[in-house]
Amino acid sequence: MGRRIIICDGAESARLWSRIGTDELEELTWIPRENETRARPAGFKILQGGLDEDAIAKLDPAEDDEFALVSDDGPWTRLAIRKIRKVDGDASILVLSDGLTEDDLPHHASLRRTGWKTLIRDDIDEEFAHLTNLQRVVKIRELLAPRERVGILVQPDPDPDGIASAYALRALLGRKRTTAPLISFGDVQRPENQALCRAIGIEVRVITPDEISEFDALVLVDVQPNVFGDNAPERLKNVDVVIDHHPERTGYEATIRDIRVSYGATSTIFTEYLRATNTEINPRLATALLYGIKSDTQYLGRETSDQDMKSFAYLHASHSPALLRRIERPALPITGLQALGRALSKSDVRDGIHILVLGRVREDVIPQVADMALQAEGAEWAVAVGTVERNLVFSVRNVGYVRAAGEVVKAVVEGLGVGGGHRSMAKGIIPIKAFREVYGRADRAQILSALYDAFVRAIHRDED
Numbered sequence: 224m225g226r227r228i229i230i231c232d233g234a235e236s237a238r239l240w241s242r243i244g245t246d247e248l249e250e251l252t253w254i255p256r257e258n259e260t261r262a263r264p265a266g267f268k269i270l271q272g273g274l275d276e277d278a279i280a281k282l283d284p285a286e287d288d289e290f291a292l293v294s295d296d297g298p299w300t301r302l303a304i305r306k307i308r309k310v311d312g313d314a315s316i317l318v319l320s321d322g323l324t325e326d327d328l329p330h331h332a333s334l335r336r337t338g339w340k341t342l343i344r345d346d347i348d349e350e351f352a353h354l355t356n357l358q359r360v361v362k363i364r365e366l367l368a369p370r371e372r373v374g375i376l377v378q379p380d381p382d383p384d385g386i387a388s389a390y391a392l393r394a395l396l397g398r399k400r401t402t403a404p405l406i407s408f409g410d411v412q413r414p415e416n417q418a419l420c421r422a423i424g425i426e427v428r429v430i431t432p433d434e435i436s437e438f439d440a441l442v443l444v445d446v447q448p449n450v451f452g453d454n455a456p457e458r459l460k461n462v463d464v465v466i467d468h469h470p471e472r473t474g475y476e477a478t479i480r481d482i483r484v485s486y487g488a489t490s491t492i493f494t495e496y497l498r499a500t501n502t503e504i505n506p507r508l509a510t511a512l513l514y515g516i517k518s519d520t521q522y523l524g525r526e527t528s529d530q531d532m533k534s535f536a537y538l539h540a541s542h543s544p545a546l547l548r549r550i551e552r553p554a555l556p557i558t559g560l561q562a563l564g565r566a567l568s569k570s571d572v573r574d575g576i577h578i579l580v581l582g583r584v585r586e587d588v589i590p591q592v593a594d595m596a597l598q599a600e601g602a603e604w605a606v607a608v609g610t611v612e613r614n615l616v617f618s619v620r621n622v623g624y625v626r627a628a629g630e631v632v633k634a635v636v637e638g639l640g641v642g643g644g645h646r647s648m649a650k651g652i653i654p655i656k657a658f659r660e661v662y663g664r665a666d667r668a669q670i671l672s673a674l675y676d677a678f679v680r681a682i683h684r685d686e687d
């Protein structure tokens with residue numbers, strides 16, 4: 224590695240440089256301004272002969288050496304660049320100046336300019352943001368420390384953002400499941416979310432509204448009391464802490480509330496809390512929060528803030544890819560894979576639609592098969608159908624640049640069942656009885672052809 228030849232214009236520039244700390248690779252020189260002859264900054268040598276090619280040549284710059292010029296003086300800097308170029312026509316030069324812009328400098332291919340303010344301002348703002356978060360956590364800890372049992376309440380059938388946030392809160396409070404259980408009025412339903420709970424070792428305790436009085440403190444994460452409806456227990460009208468990113472609601476009291484509507488995920492708020500307090504984020508916690516942000520923002524898609532991006536990047540460095548894979552691709556039962564094998568042997572892609580009819584399977588197999596089916600060559604739409612209890616349950620995926628999956632599924636189930644979803648993924652349920660009434664039989668061949676026709680119609684509706 225080459226040296227860095229630092230040339231400072233006057234003692235003040237040199238002192239600024241020494242304040243950021245010097246590196247042993249750096250050759251520190253300065254050129255005194257008038258009346259500065261005795262004020263030698265520590266570690267700096269005078270560039271003997273001043274701004275002159277002979278003086279620069281004496282530094283004996285090698286090919287991989289780099290120069291930095293520190294000055295706010297236009298003529299000084301332009302002269303310095305000219306002299307350096309005389310010694311080395313394609314020298315690399317960094318100009319550090321708050322007073323000069325690119326327009327003040329001659330064109331030189333290997334030249335960059337930046338200023339102290341540019342380098343420091345954002346970091347200062349970030350430090351203040353950390354300080355605000357630190358203060359928040361201090362208040363929350365103060366409030367909850369004397370309480371014996373803290374209930375961390377998430378929404379019924381909590382999503383990854385809620386689960387990860389609750390897990391992070393417990394880490395922040397330094398508590399265990401006995402003194403800070405994760406509670407909900409409804410169990411975790413989706414297989415990925417169950418996999419998340421297993422992976423990080425968190426248990427969601429389903430409680431009845433009456434049981435809420437067992438807790439000495441109540442913290443709501445990723446939810447506000449209003450979603451529990453008018454019949455919610457009285458205790459929910461006055462809670463201790465609310466930390467959320469959904470639009471702020473009224474009609475309840477909270478001693479501390481931290482609601483950040485511009486954030487894509489509550490997990491982002493908790494990542495900031497953890498960073499501000501220098502709390503260790505182990506791979507499990509990092510993975511949970513990363514997955515919380517990823518799923519709430521649909522992989523940093525719509526409604527993602529800068530803060531979500533920053534937290535995601537921060538967590539990415541310490542998350543466990545193996546653990547994330549286990550959450551996102553929960554284990555499939557062998558019977559599910561065998562059903563997939565049978566379905567694949569009868570499948571093809573027609574008009575960009577790939578349908579796999581699985582027969583009777585565990586419900587969580589269906590969305591995973593749909594994900595996989597979209598990988599078939601030529602497929603723009605993938606549909607996986609399974610029989611679960613007395614229903615046909617199907618998951619739909621598309622490539623994203625076609626009609627929204629949610630709309631298509633609504634059209635497919637119209638008059639037969641229920642369904643809906645997002646732009647690129649959706650789910651539908653048709654009772655087998657209703658299917659039979661319309662199509663006569665409910666065998667594989669009939670399901671395949673009926674769904675194929677229904678999807679073609681729904682996808683191309685109002686096209687002509």
Ligand SMILES: [Mn+2]
Binds near residue numbers: 385489
């Ligand atoms: Mn959320």
